[in-house]
Amino acid sequence: MAVGIFDSGLGGLTVLDAVQKRLPDVPFVYYGDNAHAPYGVRDADDVYDLTTKAVERLWDAGCDLVILACNTASAAALRRMQESWVPRDKRVLGVFVPLIEALTERQWGDNSPPREVAVKHVALFATPATVSSRAFQRELAFRAIGVDVEAQACGGVVDAIEEGDMILAEALVRSHVDALRRKMPKPEAAILGCTHYPLMQDVFQDALGEDVQVYSQANLVAESLADYLTRHPNMIGDGTGPGFLTTGDPKRVSSRATQFLRREISFTAA
Numbered sequence: 001m002a003v004g005i006f007d008s009g010l011g012g013l014t015v016l017d018a019v020q021k022r023l024p025d026v027p028f029v030y031y032g033d034n035a036h037a038p039y040g041v042r043d044a045d046d047v048y049d050l051t052t053k054a055v056e057r058l059w060d061a062g063c064d065l066v067i068l069a070c071n072t073a074s075a076a077a078l079r080r081m082q083e084s085w086v087p088r089d090k091r092v093l094g095v096f097v098p099l100i101e102a103l104t105e106r107q108w109g110d111n112s113p114p115r116e117v118a119v120k121h122v123a124l125f126a127t128p129a130t131v132s133s134r135a136f137q138r139e140l141a142f143r144a145i146g147v148d149v150e151a152q153a154c155g156g157v158v159d160a161i162e163e164g165d166m167i168l169a170e171a172l173v174r175s176h177v178d179a180l181r182r183k184m185p186k187p188e189a190a191i192l193g194c195t196h197y198p199l200m201q202d203v204f205q206d207a208l209g210e211d212v213q214v215y216s217q218a219n220l221v222a223e224s225l226a227d228y229l230t231r232h233p234n235m236i237g238d239g240t241g242p243g244f245l246t247t248g249d250p251k252r253v254s255s256r257a258t259q260f261l262r263r264e265i266s267f268t269a270a
């Protein structure tokens with residue numbers, strides 16, 4: 001039995017870590033498409049082709065349910081996949097909705113009309129592809145009115161994290177926060193709309209200041225997945241997990257993953 005967790009690279013490990021802690025009895029298979037990261041500078045067709053290939057590999061590993069722990073794939077490819085590609089007996093879910101539910105203080109699946117919410121000024125930090133898709137704003141508009149979202153495309157941050165250059169990643173985060181503040185001087189909340197960014201959460205919080213509430217996805221997705229699996233227990237596939245698959249160099253990726261999660265992680269070739 002296993003559930004698949006997909007990301008373009010190492011960022012989805014932040015989600016994997018949270019779901020493993022929340023659901024210790026569920027085996028997971030992780031797929032990092034490190035050879036093709038970052039996705040955030042690719043066009044939607046490219047992201048769709050790479051994401052569907054990865055999800056097929058996870059189906060082959062016995063995962064009937066795959067979580068796209070990647071906002072870029074969730075924004076650029078998920079809707080198209082769900083509309084015309086995912087077979088009846090499989091499910092692919094993204095990471096956007098749990099975050100928006102939390103921001104708008106709604107219960108999972110609450111389909112009532114959009115209403116006013118407490119936070120009015122929200123900063124969104126995400127990859128260039130996620131920002132240009134406007135998927136976050138679209139999902140938010142279904143649930144909330146009167147929220148001003150200022151998006152900052154954080155070019156270079158994913159590349160730096162994938163390379164393990166955390167000094168460059170920190171400098172880039174600080175300059176992206178400065179750029180955001182020039183457009184929105186006083187955000188009340190900030191969304192880390194890329195699963196790589198929780199690896200830099202302390203830097204975001206420090207640069208934004210303590211009075212800004214920083215939302216990141218890992219724990220929210222873990223709660224939503226636990227709820228989903230209670231309602232759909234048959235969606236835990238027959239794969240045996242745990243496993244870590246990568247299209248990159250397994251040795252290099254294992255070493256970075258071990259550094260990030262502070263426990264031994266061993267990837268094999270996808």
Ligand code: DGL
Pocket residue numbers: 007008009011012037038039040041069070071072073127130158193194195196
């Ligand atoms: N972790 C991916 C996300 O959440 C990073 C995308 C990329 O590879 O640029 O968007």
